[in-house]
Amino acid sequence: MDKGWLTNVVALGVTGASYALEGTAAEAMRMAGLFALSGALTNQLAIHMLFEKVPYLYGSGIILDRFESIRGAIKNLVMEQFFTPEKIESFVRSNERSVDLTPIIEATDFTPAYHALVRSVMDSPLGAMLGMFGGDVVIEKLKEPFVKRIKASTIEISQSESFLRALNTHLHQGSPDLAKSIEQIVEARLAELTPAMVKEMLHTLMKEHLGWLVVWGGVFGGVIGVLSALIV
Structure with missing residues (x-):
């Protein structure tokens, strides 16, 4: 049970x-x-x-309501951390035609995406209720599984055929708008991430940890x- x-x-x-x-x-x-x-x-x-x-009940369904901001935070993180103009230029200069971004993604700090999620929850009407039981400290245990899941999803995006095909095409062409093209590719892939998918992913992560919120509510x-x- x-x-x-x-x-x-x-x-x-x-x-x-x-x-x-x-x-x-x-x-x-x-x-x-x-x-x-x-x-x-x-x-x-x-x-x-x-x-x-x-x-x-005003404020319910906050994960679905803040879906766009969560997806936007992930996109900004992807572009600002490992698709900067400097990194792209380095790829072009090294004449790499088969790029494996996994090591870069693994070394990337995804904490800002987690904080964006926490801010979305705490800024909602439910934030005051969670504040009575420790606020964002209560969901701190979600950070590690959330970051792992986002890293895995980002690696999957970077290894997809459409992404690598577009990236290699632009590397061969030396397109000056490569960063913009990559951003469009990332946006297209993230557009496939539906509110239902995000809700299911976060629910899977939170169910075990937030269950203790119910237990401690009963204890106190x-x-x-x-x-x-x-x-x-």
């Missing part, structure tokens, strides 16, 4: 068990269970709202519930 749903089941079980007891212990268990269930369900809904549009909710019962 998913750790998020397991947290909900445990919280519900604690709530139900409290009705078999009496006195302060029963009240503390009941409050712990209810607060834990509330915290876990709220965080689970917040995670769901990152990827899916929820009717009448339970603690607050116990404290509330004891104080009252």
